[in-house]
Amino acid sequence: MSQFIQATLYGLLQGCMFGLVAVGFSLVWGVMHVVNLAHGAFVLLGAYLAWQLNAAFGLDPFLGMVPAGLALFAFGYLLQRGLINLVVNAPIFITLLLTFGLELLLVNGLILGFTADYRSIPTTYAGKSMVLPGDVRIPFGRLFAAMLAVSVTLGLFYVIRRTRVGLAILATGMDRGAARLMGIGARHTYALTFAIAAALAGAAGAAVGAVSTFSPADAGRFTLFSFVAAVLGGLGNTSGALFGGLLLGVVEAWGGQLLPGTWINAMAFGVLVVVLAVRPQGLAGKAFYASRVEV
């Protein structure tokens, strides 16, 4: 029983991080109809940045979330403004290919710069954990990471719903033509949206670096997790992505306990396909219209 609780808790903590990664992915998808295949590479950029800061200045990776997020924000803004805006009206193949090219560039750039070795950011609290009754352990690092991930995600919801910038992003996602007529600069808004998503990915990357190992080869895995979480939550539905991430984390943890081998992966993809075929609007939330973004 305690093993089950342990697995569930681990899954929930892991799920919070998946959620943070998936929220930005889902936002970009919902507002711009761009599937950003380079999203996982952004996570790793954040992780390597935090690693570098830790190696050079001994900066704690959780503090490193801030510079990693800021750097990725600037990078994402420039990327969207200079490159992706050029093809944002194109059919989906084009944006998929462009972001795939970017993913190749970033991942292989990281391999050239940092080698393909697995590494992690050393912390003083890495091995320490909180012991609950029944010998259930919660590592402090993971707890921190999950709490930060959830607060950053909630912060994003506040920004999107309550600030002028966020409302501009929502409006542009709902109807770009009308938003432009209201005086919203679509190019700037798109760039901001992408920048926010990249910043969240970068911050998540720093947190990932603090609690587990990473290598450039993980980029595809993170993109795939974002995909699955975003689909489970309903494509483009940002708060759904957080729940999708939690669900994914828990299911992954349970599957590791109950199923032999890696059948859990096969099952996860099976669930993904069935959810898409039966309930394309996602498990949580309302029906999603192609031209709308739900937050």
Next chain:
Amino acid sequence: MPEMQPGVTQGAIANPAGPTRPANGTARPMHPVAGWLAGAAIVLAALGLITQLYTGQVRTVTTIFMFVGLASAWNLIGGFTGYACFGQVGFFGLGGYATAVSMSHARLDFWLALPLSAAIGGAFAALVGWPLLRLRGHYFAVATLGVAEGLREIVINLPDLTGGGGGITIPTAGDHAPTPWLGNDGFYVLFLLLAAGVVAVAACVSGHRTGYALRAIHQDEEAAAAIGINTTAAKLMAFAGSAALTSALGSAYAFQQVTIFPQRLFDVELTVLMVVMVILGGAGTIAGPVIGAVGIAFASEWLRQELPRGHAFALGALIVVAVILLPQGVQNYVRDAWRERRFSLLENVRRYRL
């Protein structure tokens, strides 16, 4: 919601991706026989080329033929029909594993395993296509991606049948080999014929009623249904046909490689390469995927030799630049530029700009 931009032709805006008119449309009438003759001449030239190549080059050109076939097969569902199938590699892997399993466990002859694998791939596509082809756009893309990844995981988790992650080896030598290995030259001819066959199928479909039905679905599915096209049947046919051809290529690839691994046979990068080749060559055309496949496969091999460490990096840069400069593909660009006497690539960049 494409917005009107000054300085871009109307046709380009109405349907940016697709063939707004048949590939051999009114602009440049080409007699169908001329196309077939040109194709036959290219196949004969490729057969003659084999005498001029070193062994290593033979293998490289064989790979290029495989990609010509894969790109043309993907073009049926992705280019003509406009359904972004991102799980195409699943059919490739399915074909490969069907051949490997039937040859090593059931001792089936390769020449029987090849059509059997194609049939399995087509049947599987029809089965999953029935529910999935109701999805559109990104939903379809993600669902097919999930199917391909799921297939890989199933193959990994059935080690008794497929060898699991450790791979499976087809017996190709000795008395117990169902079919002896064909040799580099044999596979060169096999892949050349398979690629030519796929292109020929695409050409037949393109000129046939089905081709027009598929293009109509691409442009407006409701309108296509309204004028009496059985859209479900047409889409299923395109999907299953594309999958069967891809499975046949996967089958030949498995036999060529002898030992196959799930990580390679279900590599998402293969799907992406097919898509890149079709889009950059010209989606929904006959020659486009061939041009794209030859160009990208050649560039990829050249980069691999010139930049052993950074070739994937350079390939990424190449894709980014090509997508920005030629979003409609080489074939469509050349056709439109020739007709309108406007060759500026910068104008091209403005086409999809925000």
